[in-house]
Amino acid sequence: MRKTILITGGAGFIGSHVVRLFVNKYTDYLILNLDALTYAGNLENLKDLAGSPNYLFAKGDITDLEFVSALFARYNFDGVIHLAAESHVDRSIADPMAFIKTNVFGTVNLLNAAKEAWKGSFEGKRFYHISTDEVYGALENDGTFFTESTKYQPHSPYSASKASSDHFVRAYHDTYGLPVVVSNCSNNYGSHHFPEKLIPLSINNIKHRKPIPVYGKGENIRDWLWVDDHARAIDIIFHNGKDGETYNIGGNNEWTNIDLINTLCKIMDRKLGRADGESAQLITFVTDRAGHDFRYAINSSKLQNELGWQPSLQFEEGLKKTVDWYLENEEWLEHIVNGQYRDYYAKQYENR
Ligand code: NAD
Numbered sequence: 001m002r003k004t005i006l007i008t009g010g011a012g013f014i015g016s017h018v019v020r021l022f023v024n025k026y027t028d029y030l031i032l033n034l035d036a037l038t039y040a041g042n043l044e045n046l047k048d049l050a051g052s053p054n055y056l057f058a059k060g061d062i063t064d065l066e067f068v069s070a071l072f073a074r075y076n077f078d079g080v081i082h083l084a085a086e087s088h089v090d091r092s093i094a095d096p097m098a099f100i101k102t103n104v105f106g107t108v109n110l111l112n113a114a115k116e117a118w119k120g121s122f123e124g125k126r127f128y129h130i131s132t133d134e135v136y137g138a139l140e141n142d143g144t145f146f147t148e149s150t151k152y153q154p155h156s157p158y159s160a161s162k163a164s165s166d167h168f169v170r171a172y173h174d175t176y177g178l179p180v181v182v183s184n185c186s187n188n189y190g191s192h193h194f195p196e197k198l199i200p201l202s203i204n205n206i207k208h209r210k211p212i213p214v215y216g217k218g219e220n221i222r223d224w225l226w227v228d229d230h231a232r233a234i235d236i237i238f239h240n241g242k243d244g245e246t247y248n249i250g251g252n253n254e255w256t257n258i259d260l261i262n263t264l265c266k267i268m269d270r271k272l273g274r275a276d277g278e279s280a281q282l283i284t285f286v287t288d289r290a291g292h293d294f295r296y297a298i299n300s301s302k303l304q305n306e307l308g309w310q311p312s313l314q315f316e317e318g319l320k321k322t323v324d325w326y327l328e329n330e331e332w333l334e335h336i337v338n339g340q341y342r343d344y345y346a347k348q349y350e351n352r
């Protein structure tokens with residue numbers, strides 16, 4: 001194999017798209033997916049890769065230094081693409097400690113394992129940390145954008161934990177010379193998105209004629225990016241990004257939550273053969289999220305100009321494709337709702 005790559009969090013939403021891209025595109029790389037299979041980890045996301053000769057899965061926690069160091073010793077990784085994280089803002093408000101443990105402590109653990117395993121020579125090595133636009137705080141609706149030099153001003157425990165991990169990654173570059181690269185991306189959408197997040201939750205609720213909870217007045221703005229466009233950006237940055245640099249990734253695609261939900265309702269009315277306006281009646285305004293960031297918007301011109309990346313998909317087309325995927329993969333959603341997805345690991349891996 002030409003390279004051996006550790007991808008953390010590969011059983012999650014974005015991680016599964018990144019693992020699939022790398023396993024299928026780089027058949028001369030060995031890809032090891034390390035994931036603790038928390039509630040958000042779902043190996044059914046990757047069932048199409050079963051049998052791929054260049055794909056391995058390891059169940060383990062990035063906070064466990066002994067386990068992570070043993071993986072480095074055994075596989076002599078050339079690179080790390082680090083996505084494992086607690087990722088849901090509402091959960092971080094309810095239980096911040098889990099976010100500090102995985103996002104901060106777990107990231108520093110991985111950095112230590114990489115630094116130790118690669119000591120002697122960092123030549124040809126790369127530690128790529130995947131982060132979020134939420135570290136920059138919130139914007140007004142005034143046409144400004146987050147750039148790579150925007151000051152960090154995180155508001156939620158989730159974004160504070162991601163900001164902290166970003167600082168540690170850069171500190172390991174500046175202090176020890178570890179070859180790192182960081183990217184900060186806007187909201188992703190697409191297939192295999194866990195149904196606690198706005199778009200998959202709404203699709204599921206519309207399908208079952210359940211209320212669609214819209215926080216506050218639904219005026220908050222997010223910049224939505226097709227998940228495979230993020231995976232493509234990760235591929236480009238991993239291979240061509242410069243050591244020590246940060247790249248912002250975004251869709252240039254801002255929507256208020258209420259406009260997004262109304263569009264989704266229209267798409268689903270058509271797909272489900274309902275009368276126009278029927279699904280929109282499910283919209284229910286609920287108490288706002290505490291500390292709810294008003295607007296995120298990314299300027300990704302550095303990535304576009306220096307590394308030639310572009311978002312590929314127009315949003316309404318992407319939303320239609322996303323709805324189609326959820327309607328065609330009812331079993332995937334049912335297994336999450338009834339908890340069966342958590343048995344998949346035991347069935348596939350435990351007796352090997
Ligand atoms: P996700 O919650 O869907 O998946 C996270 C994965 O990490 C899960 O498979 C989970 O089992 C695993 N994990 C959690 N704790 C772990 C631990 N201690 N050890 C090993 N594995 C662990 O998350 P996602 O939405 O796919 O996000 C992936 C990464 O991308 C995160 O770092 C997130 O901050 C970042 N990000 C997400 C978005 C987005 O819109 N979803 C946008 C920008 C950046």
Ligand code: DAU
Pocket residue numbers: 087088089090131132133134185186187188196197198199201213214215216218220221222257289296
């Ligand atoms: O910006 C990148 C971030 O996007 C990632 O770093 C996070 O991991 C990811 O979860 C996402 O965070 P958000 O908080 O923006 O995503 P979420 O889907 O939770 O919410 C999107 C918007 O919709 C937000 O303004 C809150 C609102 N919302 C959310 C839910 C779950 C609702 O109005 N109702 C809901 O039920």
